[in-house]
Amino acid sequence: MDLSRRNWFVRTLAGAGALALGACDSVTRAPAVRGGLKLGESLSMSVQRLLMNRRTLAREYLSSDIAPKFRANGSKNPLDPAYRAHAANGFRDWRLRIDGLVDNPYELSLDEIRAASARTQITRHDCVEGWSCIGKWTGARLGPLIERAQLKPEARFLVFYCADNTEDNPSRPLYYESIDLIDAYHEQTILAHELNDEPLPIANGAPIRLRVERQLGYKQAKYIMRIEVVASFADIRGGKGGYWEDRTGYEWYAGI
Amino acid sequence: MRTREDIPALGGRVSVYRHAGLVRVTHWINALCVFVLILSGLNILKAHPALYWGSQSDFGDPWLRVSNWLQHLPTLPTMRDLATGRNYHFFFAWALVINGAAYLGFGFWRKHFARDLIPTRVELGAIAEVAREHAKFHFPHERRYNVIQQLAYLAVIFGILPLVVLSGLAMSPGFDAIAHWVLDFFGGRQSARTVHFLCAVAIVLFIFVHVALVIVSGFKNNIVSMITGRYVVERGPGSPADGPKDSPVEAS
Numbered sequence: 001m002d003l004s005r006r007n008w009f010v011r012t013l014a015g016a017g018a019l020a021l022g023a024c025d026s027v028t029r030a031p032a033v034r035g036g037l038k039l040g041e042s043l044s045m046s047v048q049r050l051l052m053n054r055r056t057l058a059r060e061y062l063s064s065d066i067a068p069k070f071r072a073n074g075s076k077n078p079l080d081p082a083y084r085a086h087a088a089n090g091f092r093d094w095r096l097r098i099d100g101l102v103d104n105p106y107e108l109s110l111d112e113i114r115a116a117s118a119r120t121q122i123t124r125h126d127c128v129e130g131w132s133c134i135g136k137w138t139g140a141r142l143g144p145l146i147e148r149a150q151l152k153p154e155a156r157f158l159v160f161y162c163a164d165n166t167e168d169n170p171s172r173p174l175y176y177e178s179i180d181l182i183d184a185y186h187e188q189t190i191l192a193h194e195l196n197d198e199p200l201p202i203a204n205g206a207p208i209r210l211r212v213e214r215q216l217g218y219k220q221a222k223y224i225m226r227i228e229v230v231a232s233f234a235d236i237r238g239g240k241g242g243y244w245e246d247r248t249g250y251e252w253y254a255g256i
Numbered sequence: 257m258r259t260r261e262d263i264p265a266l267g268g269r270v271s272v273y274r275h276a277g278l279v280r281v282t283h284w285i286n287a288l289c290v291f292v293l294i295l296s297g298l299n300i301l302k303a304h305p306a307l308y309w310g311s312q313s314d315f316g317d318p319w320l321r322v323s324n325w326l327q328h329l330p331t332l333p334t335m336r337d338l339a340t341g342r343n344y345h346f347f348f349a350w351a352l353v354i355n356g357a358a359y360l361g362f363g364f365w366r367k368h369f370a371r372d373l374i375p376t377r378v379e380l381g382a383i384a385e386v387a388r389e390h391a392k393f394h395f396p397h398e399r400r401y402n403v404i405q406q407l408a409y410l411a412v413i414f415g416i417l418p419l420v421v422l423s424g425l426a427m428s429p430g431f432d433a434i435a436h437w438v439l440d441f442f443g444g445r446q447s448a449r450t451v452h453f454l455c456a457v458a459i460v461l462f463i464f465v466h467v468a469l470v471i472v473s474g475f476k477n478n479i480v481s482m483i484t485g486r487y488v489v490e491r492g493p494g495s496p497a498d499g500p501k502d503s504p505v506e507a508s
Contacts, residue, residue, distance in 0.1 A: 017330065021295070025333045028340055040346035048430040058433045067312055124311060124445060126429050128338065130304035131313035132445050214433045248339035255430025256346065 034249070045253040049182070058188055058213035061122040061134050070135040070195055072203035073127060075164035075175065078223055083163040091207040096191075100159075100229035102149035110193065110207050116140035119190050127217040128250065137211050139192035143185040146229070151181075154231045157241070158184050160210055163223040166243050177221040178233050178241040178252070179212055188213040191224070216254035218244050265488050272399055274487035279368065282359040283482055289352040290459060292344055295332035297456055299341030302326055307453055311444035319450065353421060360413075372401060373410055379403045395473035397489045412462055420455035423448040 027033055078084070086094040091110050099105035108116075120138040127133075146158065162175040183189055191208045193200050200206045205222025212219050219242075233239065238246025245252050260273040275283075305326050306318035333340050363369045383403050389396070390404060401409070425431045426438040426448035442448035470478045481487035 018334075021330055021332065021334050025335070028333050028344075034343070037340075037343040037347045040343065040348075040350050043350050044346060044428075044430075048428075048434065051434045052430070056433050058429060059436050059439060061311070065311065071313075071315065124429075126427070126445065127304070128342075130300070130427075130449060131306075131308075131315070132311060134312050214430050216429060244339070248337070249343060250339045251342065251346075256428035 038251075041251040041253055044251075044256045048253075048255050052214070054182075054186060056214070058123055061124065063122065063136070065134045066122060066136055066196060067133045070125075070204060071127075071131070071133045072201075073217065075166060075168045075222065076203040077168060078164040078202075079168055079170055080163050080165070080174075083223065087202060087206065094207055096208065096224060097226045098145065098149045098229070099226070101152040101155040101231060102229050103152065104148065104150045106149060108145070113140045113145075113191055113193055113208060117144050119188070120194075121188055121190070121211070121213070123188070123211070123213045125217055125220065128244075128254070136194075136196045137190065137192040138194035138197070139190035139208065139211065141187070142189045142191055142210075143187075145191070146181075146184055146227075149229065151229055155229045156180060157230050157233055159228045159230055159233055159236060159241075160221040160224050161226040161228065162221050163225050173237070173243065175221065175223070175243045176237060177210070177219055177243070178230075178236075179210075179215075179219065183212050183214070186212070186214070214255055218242070218250060219254045263486075269397075269488050269490055271486045271488050273485050274399075274481050275485045276362070276366065276368065277485065278358065278362045280482055280485060282355050282362075285355045286352065286359070289348045289355065290463070292332060292348040293352065294456060294460060295330060296341045296344035296348070298326065298329050299331035299333065299336065300338060300345060301453070302331065302336055303338040307450045308446040309443070309450060310446055311439070313446055322453075349421070349424060352417075356417060356421075363413075369410075373406050373413075375403045375406045379406070383407075393472060395469070397474060397477065397487070399489050408462070408466075412459070416455050416458050416462070420452060420459065423452040423455060427452065 095107040095109055096113065097105070097107050117140060118138060119141050120136065122134060122136045125133045125135060142158075157178050157180050159178045160176060162177075164175050166172040166175045179189075188211065190211050192205075192211050193208050195201065195204050200209060205220075205224075208224050209222040210220050210224060230236070233241040237243075240246045241252045242250070244250040262273075263271040265271045301322065305321065305323035306313070306315075307320040307322065308314060308318050331341070332344055363373075379400075380403060386402050386404055422438065423442060425435075426442050427445060432439055432445065439445060439448070442451055477488050
């Protein structure tokens, strides 16, 4: 029958297609291919950095643009007992430690962060998954806080250590992220302690979360406990500079 | 150097040099890029299979939910893997842009667009007739692209492909900071994402029609011409007078 012949043809074609895509999967697993594909990330970062300067600001929106409810993603309520104790007494005893390749390691209380050079910005949060949400963030500019620690000449990156097991899954390691000094000193890079004029809710990263507005959501580390200044993140955890970078291969440069 | 002159072919037909080397190479690189971009793009879309208009996402009321039919489509890689999908997408996006820039540069420099793709007044006037011929599945092999080909290729080269690249860039928070105008151009990042998807749909439709016409309008002739550059045309009244005279093989 003509029909069965056509079915056979379609099935063969579909089978060949599945086989070809399956072959692509084994190609994908080859380290050389993974490395080669990462050329795209290097190119994106080089070109964007070439076109940017310190005055290149992410768009800021109007109060009327603020989303009725800012979406919380990833971890929403860290399990760590020490964190829960801090949350229970309003983070009064919580301290942010800034150390690493600095001459003056020090600790900051939440009140000191509130009192530091403040900035308020209404910006768009872009998740790597594809959605966007606009919120109003108030916080301390990161640049002056880092400056106060007096970086050593070899300092290049900041590593943010967080209190949450990723997505509140106890079998997962604690979240962490990293940025370089270009983003650390950027005017819109802040340690936010308020969202939409309210103290930062736990679901959104209390007591502070990072806002680094020219990059995607997974860079905006929540529940930050410590900032370490380093020359390289190659020896930290999986060596790729962040939880998702280590685990799945998200780009370290999340500007795209 | 290989000749670009007309060569007599079987049946009194003429083999003409139709596609320049750079056009052929960039065509196939582009085909590979678009193939990978569509399949990896579907994987990325699976991470949040809803589309919106404006700057941000109204999660309760998306313009379009695509999760239902998305699960029937192939992706690259085949399993759900946003990170690898993105790695593929950005590598091949760069390849598409660099390849496309080479093609555009060549097209303007060697007057490929002016000579081969911009229809003449006479060609434009014949559009209804060409459409009727297409409807009858009658595809005369001619020296030049017909007017429907010309307009379709122009729309893809100067319309859909630039738009898909620009709307892709508009989704990048880094690029948005560099060029705020791109957000205004699309009316917000989520609008750009929706436009990006609609462009991809348009490209897929183009590919289906393009490949179908390649098959029905003389598969071997078409494929060979995009590999070697040489295309066999019928010698009709439309052929220029400088074509070779009837050859003795005509009687075969």
